Amino acid sequence: MDKIIYGSEIAAKCKEDLKVEIEGYKAKGMRLPQLVVILVGDDVGSQSYVKGKEKACEAIGMQNATIRYDASISEEKLIEKIQELNYDDNVDGILVQLPLPSHIDTNRVLFSINPDKDVDGFHPYNIGKMIIGEDTFLPCTPKGIIKILESIGYDDLSGKNAVVIGRSNIVGKPIAQLLLNKNATVQMTHSRTKNIEDIVKHADIVVAAVGRAKLVKKEWIKEDAVVIDVGVNRGEDGKLCGDVDFDDVIDKVKYITPVPKGVGPMTIAMLLENTVESYRKREDLEDGVQS
Numbered sequence: 001m002d003k004i005i006y007g008s009e010i011a012a013k014c015k016e017d018l019k020v021e022i023e024g025y026k027a028k029g030m031r032l033p034q035l036v037v038i039l040v041g042d043d044v045g046s047q048s049y050v051k052g053k054e055k056a057c058e059a060i061g062m063q064n065a066t067i068r069y070d071a072s073i074s075e076e077k078l079i080e081k082i083q084e085l086n087y088d089d090n091v092d093g094i095l096v097q098l099p100l101p102s103h104i105d106t107n108r109v110l111f112s113i114n115p116d117k118d119v120d121g122f123h124p125y126n127i128g129k130m131i132i133g134e135d136t137f138l139p140c141t142p143k144g145i146i147k148i149l150e151s152i153g154y155d156d157l158s159g160k161n162a163v164v165i166g167r168s169n170i171v172g173k174p175i176a177q178l179l180l181n182k183n184a185t186v187q188m189t190h191s192r193t194k195n196i197e198d199i200v201k202h203a204d205i206v207v208a209a210v211g212r213a214k215l216v217k218k219e220w221i222k223e224d225a226v227v228i229d230v231g232v233n234r235g236e237d238g239k240l241c242g243d244v245d246f247d248d249v250i251d252k253v254k255y256i257t258p259v260p261k262g263v264g265p266m267t268i269a270m271l272l273e274n275t276v277e278s279y280r281k282r283e284d285l286e287d288g289v290q291s
């Protein structure tokens with residue numbers, strides 16, 4: 001059904017373009033873009049996301065390394081490693097997989113990444129630039145959601161009501177900002193909001209990013225709304241599912257992203273795109289053409 005937006009297909013196109021671009025650099029004998037991922041501890045979810053990133057890098061010919069640390073590593077050691085990578089001219093992107101163990105101050109670690117290599121877009125300098133609408137690394141999941149909306153012609157969002165469910169630093173807050181930058185009228189809802197359902201009912205665009213399996217039901221949804229499901233949960237049946245009860249809402253929506261094959265693959269594609277963007281800037285290339 002064409003009301004289902006497969007982010008996996010949009011992501012495949014992005015990755016194909018990046019692959020061709022990287023092949024061009026290779027043919028010229030140039031250094032290749034490199035992403036370094038730091039993974040602390042043995043969280044099952046994180047392990048699997050990091051595998052996904054490694055596979056995606058390999059598929060497009062991007063250099064990549066994953067540095068794995070035991071959960072007991074100190075904050076100081078971790079920051080020392082990041083500083084080393086900050087000065088390594090062969091490294092274009094540095095990503096610290098979240099969440100970090102609780103004895104580590106996540107913000108201090110993120111602040112230590114060189115903003116020019118912050119391909120996650122999590123450094124406060126880049127977050128500030130995003131808020132004032134300056135060109136910068138955009139956080140991958142929100143950037144992927146914006147591309148998904150553009151793919152269905154939702155480019156200028158003037159007059160549209162957007163409701164975001166969830167206020168995390170990596171999805172809820174930045175997607176609200178990007179929707180606002182596209183002229184949407186944005187409302188944030190979260191665990192302390194009364195009657196979330198009544199607010200979501202007015203939304204032309206719903207972004208669900210709370211991490212509660214199948215929370216959003218058809219009674220919440222306005223007829224012909226566009227629903228973006230960012231949830232990654234295990235349902236009662238043990239299968240991967242989103243924050244939206246897909247089967248319940250499907251007849252009522254205009255468009256919806258599935259889980260899996262929706263937002264997740266776009267997140268990875270945008271990470272690769274940000275890393276190539278960093279590479280171009282660092283090699284003084286503009287949009288893949290030597291200046």
Ligand SMILES: Nc1nc(=O)c2c([nH]1)NC[C@@H]1CN(c3ccc(C(=O)N[C@@H](CCC(=O)O)C(=O)O)cc3)C=[N+]21
Nearest residue numbers: 049052096097098099120140260261262264265267268
């Ligand atoms: N510093 C940092 N940056 C991140 O971008 C980041 C992070 N930490 N921590 C965790 C979240 C989560 N995340 C996902 C990436 C890909 C899929 C993805 O590709 N999912 C597949 C399915 C994968 C499966 O089958 O398990 C899909 O939806 O089709 C999901 C989730 C990135 N995150």
